[in-house]
Amino acid sequence: MVDNPKESAGRCAQVAGWLTAACQAGHTLLSEPEAKAVLQAYGIPIVETRIALTEDEAVQQAEQLGSPVVLKLLSPTITHKSRMGGVRLVLRTAEEVRQAYRAVAEAAERQAGAGQMQGVTVQPMVTLEGYKLIVGSFCDPQFGPVLLFGSGGRLVEVRRDTALALPPLTTTLARRLLERTRIFTALQHGAAGLPAVDLAALERLLVRFSLLIVEQPLIRECDINPVLAAGDHLLALDARIVLHSIDVPEIALPRLAIRPYPSHYLEN
Structure with a gap:
């Protein structure tokens, strides 16, 4: 799977600009809509997510999206929304x-405490029946960025059904990760x-x-949970x-354990 080099470079630069701006503003935790915009830029399908800063805006967004909808806490500090009733x-x-x-x-x-809520996000209630998966990454002190895949949802820490891999992945390596x-x-x-999944x-x-x-x-941690x-x-x-703090110099950012294949050797 090879992207158009010009499109790939443009996407990379665009997202890097978003992340750098967030770091410079001191926002190391992206909001859910911001995180989903990053995923969407890389071709990962997302559910439409809108921001509502007031109760009236939440009603308006829900009416535009059509019922039923889901409301989630929008906060600059709270990451695990479901655990605290958000x-x-x-x-x-x-x-x-x-x-x-x-x-x-x-x-x-x-x-x-007071002041930790910016508003809410509003998104359609997805009614498809399927498997809830987790796709994520974290930085290991020795190996640098590490990928994670497995059973997701609210019981991810109970089921403990995940496997790890080092980026970058090919489709073959991705299949090996699934199989574990x-x-x-x-x-x-x-x-x-x-049914079975594609x-x-x-x-x-x-x-x-x-x-x-x-x-x-600049990404220190990333979780997509769940992927339906x-x-x-x-x-x-x-x-x-x-994200990593803006105080972390570029030379100190975690390095990949496996160097990517040189893109100039790839052909469409």
């Missing part, structure tokens, strides 16, 4: 949206009434994610990106 699902009416907004605001103040998880059998053959599409998603991590060294895999549909429902 996610409200299956909202069908304006009154339900208003009640959800107030509940999220109360939970944020109770858990993190327990959920792979279900993805390949289907299970519990759910493994080739999932491999391509992993390759694109690894390319993001390779090309954007339903038949031939793949969709990033939530995303979190943490």
Whole structure:
């Protein structure tokens, strides 16, 4: 899978500009819409996500998207929203949206104190039945950026079904990463009434994610949890990106353990 070199360079520069601007502004934790914009730039499918800074804006965005919708806390400091009551699902009416907004605001103040809520994000409630997966990355002191894949959702830490790999990935290496998880059998053959997943599409998603991590060294951590895999549909429902501090000089940023193949040797 080879991208057009000019398009690839333009995408890399555009996203690097976004991340550098965020670092310079002191925002090392991207908002969910910002993180999803980064993923979308690398061809990773996302669910549409809009920002609402007030209760009335939340109602307006919900009406434009169509019911049902999901409301999530928008905060510059709180990353794990569901753990503290910052996610409200299956909202069908304006009154339900208003009640959800107030509940999220109360939970944020109770858990993190006043001033930690910027607003909410509003997105369509995805009703597809499928597998919830996690795709992520973190920086290891010895190996640099490391990729993670496995069973996702709210029980990711309970199931402990993940595997690690070093970027960059090819589709072959992506398949090997998939095969090292327990959920792979279900993805390949289907299970519990759910169909098998388009493994080739999932491999391509992993390759694109690894390319993001390779090309954007300012990223310290990145989690897509969950990635919904339903038949031939793949969709990033939530995303979190943490950047290195602007105080970290470029020479001190984690280095890849495996050097990418020189792009000038690739042909379309």
